[in-house]
Amino acid sequence: MEEEMHTDAKIRAEIGTGCSPRGPGCSLRHFACEQNLLSRPDGSASFLQGVAEKSRERLIRNTCEAVILGTLHPRTSITVVLQVVSDAGSLLACCLNAACMALVDAGVPMRALFCGVTCALDSDGTLVLDPTSKQEKEARAVLTFALDSVERKLLMSSTKGLYSDSELQQCLAAAQAASQHVFRFYRESLQRRYSKS
Amino acid sequence: MAEPVSVAAEYLAGSRARAARTVLGQVVLPGEELLLPEQEDAEGPGGAGERPLSLNAGARSRVRVVCGPGLRRCGDRLLVTKCGRLRHKEPGSGYGGGVYWVDSQQKRYVPVKGDHVIGIVTAKSGDIFKVDVGGSEPASLSYLSFEGATKRNRPNVQVGDLIYGQFVVANKDMEPEMVCIDSCGRANGMGVIGQDGLLFKVTLGLIRKLLAPDCEIIQEVGKLYPLEIVFGMNGRIWVKAKTIQQTLILANILEACEHMTSDQRKQIFSRLAES
Numbered sequence: 001m002e003e004e005m006h007t008d009a010k011i012r013a014e015i016g017t018g019c020s021p022r023g024p025g026c027s028l029r030h031f032a033c034e035q036n037l038l039s040r041p042d043g044s045a046s047f048l049q050g051v052a053e054k055s056r057e058r059l060i061r062n063t064c065e066a067v068i069l070g071t072l073h074p075r076t077s078i079t080v081v082l083q084v085v086s087d088a089g090s091l092l093a094c095c096l097n098a099a100c101m102a103l104v105d106a107g108v109p110m111r112a113l114f115c116g117v118t119c120a121l122d123s124d125g126t127l128v129l130d131p132t133s134k135q136e137k138e139a140r141a142v143l144t145f146a147l148d149s150v151e152r153k154l155l156m157s158s159t160k161g162l163y164s165d166s167e168l169q170q171c172l173a174a175a176q177a178a179s180q181h182v183f184r185f186y187r188e189s190l191q192r193r194y195s196k197s
Numbered sequence: 198m199a200e201p202v203s204v205a206a207e208y209l210a211g212s213r214a215r216a217a218r219t220v221l222g223q224v225v226l227p228g229e230e231l232l233l234p235e236q237e238d239a240e241g242p243g244g245a246g247e248r249p250l251s252l253n254a255g256a257r258s259r260v261r262v263v264c265g266p267g268l269r270r271c272g273d274r275l276l277v278t279k280c281g282r283l284r285h286k287e288p289g290s291g292y293g294g295g296v297y298w299v300d301s302q303q304k305r306y307v308p309v310k311g312d313h314v315i316g317i318v319t320a321k322s323g324d325i326f327k328v329d330v331g332g333s334e335p336a337s338l339s340y341l342s343f344e345g346a347t348k349r350n351r352p353n354v355q356v357g358d359l360i361y362g363q364f365v366v367a368n369k370d371m372e373p374e375m376v377c378i379d380s381c382g383r384a385n386g387m388g389v390i391g392q393d394g395l396l397f398k399v400t401l402g403l404i405r406k407l408l409a410p411d412c413e414i415i416q417e418v419g420k421l422y423p424l425e426i427v428f429g430m431n432g433r434i435w436v437k438a439k440t441i442q443q444t445l446i447l448a449n450i451l452e453a454c455e456h457m458t459s460d461q462r463k464q465i466f467s468r469l470a471e472s
Contacts, residue, residue, distance in 0.1 A: 069278060072369055073307075073333070073369060074369055074370065075333070075334075076333040104226075104227065104279075106303070106304070106305060107279055107301050107302075107303030107304075109227075109267075109269075109278035110227040110278060110279075111276065111278065112227060112228035113226060113227055148228070149226070149227075150228045186226070187224075187226060190224055190226065190280050191224045193302075194224045194281065194282060196456070
């Protein structure tokens with residue numbers, strides 16, 4: 001007699017000194033486990049470590065929290081729902097831009113606008129801004145930055161791959177220059193929206 | 198196209214705070230800082246504006262400026278927190294710098310003291326009604342806050358009724374409270390809204406536009422059919438006409454008003470008046 005035991009155990013282990021979402025210190029990623037999935041073998045389990053979606057959510061959430069004036073809305077939750085229509089590379093940057101525009105459209109009070117820019121470094125060190133999925137897969141490193149509109153300060157960075165310190169600075173400078181274009185686009189599209197009324 | 202070039206130059210220099218006067222009527226984005234008039238004169242090269250001569254050389258005469266929705270004080274400047282057009286109103290009594298605010302298009306209502314809103318009664322617990330006004334919390338309404346209500350003579354309010362009232366307490370830290378009487382104890386049009394009719398939701402900007410003193414839309418609508426209409430500042434409109442069809446036509450016109458120009462509107466009204 002088989003007992004269907006679907007234990008969906010979600011364990012989050014945090015190691016390090018005073019691990020808060022904003023503070024330093026290492027933490028293990030989100031785990032998820034499911035057991036007895038297959039009926040034929042005597043036992044089976046599936047274990048997921050560091051589900052990509054959860055970490056992307058956390059990154060977007062931390063960026064929004066840094067910019068929204070939460071003190072004006074205590075005891076209230078602000079929910080941002082992002083739906084991927086098509087993924088043509090630079091997904092995280094696109095999600096950040098969409099989240100910023102949605103928050104502006106909703107009238108949530110913010111202290112600045114933010115935008116996301118992705119850079120890819122390929123094997124001979126050339127920098128490609130806003131890479132396609134193919135370029136991202138072949139790249140040595142992919143770096144995504146979230147920058148604010150007031151002083152182009154860095155709000156969030158998410159990097160994957162191998163790169164040197166000078167390459168990081170180079171990518172950051174290129175991202176800051178590129179963010180100008182994104183903010184100009186924001187301004188134009190918002191002006192177009194308000195010109196209709 | 199002078200606009201994009203000047204914008205790019207400004208961003209290259211790092212965002213410099215602009216004088217509020219020069220930005221009136223333009224679209225402002227969150228994060229921009231605005232300078233108030235008397236500061237701009239002091240910082241500018243010549244100081245072309247008028248400044249009263251003060252014996253105390255160090256102190257600047259501060260003009261009292263009211264910071265309206267969408268703006269926050271940041272040091273001695275104004276920080277824009279919402280996207281919209283910057284507006285200014287001169288002070289009525291001639292003293293002070295007037296009011297600055299950002300006219301934004303928003304669907305979500307945040308309770309403000311003194312606003313008249315339409316609420317839906319969701320619960321009745323003892324002496325308090327819980328009324329949904331579209332904010333993050335339901336507002337509380339005491340049964341004694343109706344005209345002529347006493348402990349023996351309770352108002353006839355059921356769950357699901359529509360209430361037109363105003364806020365007496367509405368801030369971010371406390372649960373909002375509303376009443377259906379004014380300070381003299383008279384109803385003044387507030388209270389339970391009658392049977393039938395249709396309640397629908399529009400954006401807050403449209404409500405403000407319709408309630409402006411010189412709005413022609415309501416006068417034109419009134420000439421079309423006899424109707425009863427109630428506007429709530431929380432984006433809700435209740436409308437009632439003689440037949441259901443007329444009510445639905447009116448609701449559709451008001452919802453579409455936001456996106457139509459006045460010519461299109463006049464066309465539609467004339468077509469409806471004929472049929």
